[in-house]
Amino acid sequence: MSVRIQAVDLVHRYASGGAPSLDGASIDATCGEMLTVVGPSGSGKSTLLAIIAGLEAPESGAVMFDGRDVTEAPPRDRAVGLVLQGASLFPHLSVAGNVAFGLAARGVAPAPRAQATTHWLSLVGLEGMGGRRARQLSGGQAQRVALARALAIEPDVLLLDEPLASLDDQVRRELQDVLRDLVARTGVTGIMVTHDLAEAMSMGSSTALLIDGSVIAQGPPEQIFRRPGTRRAAAFVGVSTFLTGRMREGCIETPAGPVRVAGGHGDDGLVTVAIRPEDVRLVHTDEARPGDNVIPGTARASVFRGTHWDCTVNTALGPVTARSRATPPRPGETSGVRMNTVDLFRIQDDLTYR
């Protein structure tokens, strides 16, 4: 069974009078979907999961399972499967003992317990490994056991606290597939926290950005990534070019001259627009025509990222980063940056005081 999980305006402090670890955080995970919560270290991600699991009590706010307030309910009454970074398998128990732990705690008789343990171990690809000890497993295997253990109790919600963070890339990708498959098969509602933006985008059908204890955006990953609504959200998902100026006749006035914005019309006063680095094109300035949104500049530095270059160009707007597959200009060379009107999007500037 899967349920809708809501956290509403959660406030939490580890020390009374201290800084809040959660400051009005709200999320909404719909039935059977995987919600990923992404944020930097110390943003309150693990605290949010601990509160949903019932391991921490919020100062205020509520946790709802299918509209039922469970804020005060103890962990054992919540039907929550929990997978932590580093697995936290019980080291004194065998793999089968770990998977069967929750079933035994819930009073399942030995025969069906053994049957369920075998079933879940085979689902995570660990048939015949029930007799091994936790310390005999690789990191990836340990996480598979942790997943089987969490799902064996048939939870309403699967909470994943950076479960893949300590694994190498290949194992991580394998486990991402396993996880996606298991969530789809069981239909369990999942909430996964991670500091890895790419992982959050690829694993979630919905993504929430948690920064400084507050959820600043939640929505489909593509929308959060391509069209974040606020400057803080945009900066977190990798946008580094922001233009703030007065909007007049579809153009935003900037120190580098007017920049045309799609959908901009009339006089809208002071606005902020942003553009993703992969949407900024490096061009020769002599190719530029009026109205092309080409800003002249000088290449400052380029970093090769394996599949592309990130090239920073100094312009009258300030430094602008462009992502390019072609070899970028050398530092000091003249280069222009083109911003297509459709790639510029308006955001609410929640960082700059006006």
Add this chain to the structure above:
Amino acid sequence: MAVRRVGNTAAWAVAVLLLVVPIVVLGIQALATGWFFPQVTPDQVGVGTLRDVVADSATRSAMGEGIAVSALAALVSLALAVPAARALALGRVRHRRAIGLVLMVPIVMPPLAIAMGLNVALIRAGVAGTLAAVVLAHQVATLPYAILVLTALLMRYDVRHEQQAQSLGAGTARILTHVFLPLAAPALIVAGCITFIVSWSQYLLTLLPGAGDVITPPILVLAAASGGNPTATAAIALVTAIPPAFAVLLALRFMNAPPRWAGASG
């Protein structure tokens, strides 16, 4: 380098002088008869006195009572120390340092003052002269050590195992028996051994609450010492040092073992 080597050698020499030499002298004294100052070697050497001491019912009774008192004192101390040590090591406790200092107060107080005060209370409660009274009195000395050692050992205990168990549906009793006790067993054994040793050496906290009815090895050794027979005293001291020696070996065995909770892969 040379200075460090000399320093290390000197440190080892002092350690041997303080720890090994007294035991060697005690061993020789227990085997010697007619060994008086300024004689360098004893007149006669033999195991006769040692054999007599081992065969003596008073020694056996004191050893039995000593083991019972110290084992019970260690168990009671552990039971009381676990919640305190968990709170100090793992909980969000305010004024942790101050609480730690208050818990250490019985160690720095004069034992006679504590023993006298406690004795009055035990007599009034009508339990003076019983094994239970001695076990209770020993808590004054053993509990601070149990809390101190357990707090240090539980500092790296991973509470996430208990959180996992909780979310899997385990109640408090199951978490205690199926998670905490198996994982913390080495720490509990080390703390138990040290507490046993502390209890084993209590004289005043046994003599007064025991009211002469509970005779443990320290009382026997001091009674022998006042009898003026150094060979018998040394023999009794040597024999009664065996249980704490085993406790030391057991503590060392588990002190060097990696914590069980560190065994999880990840």
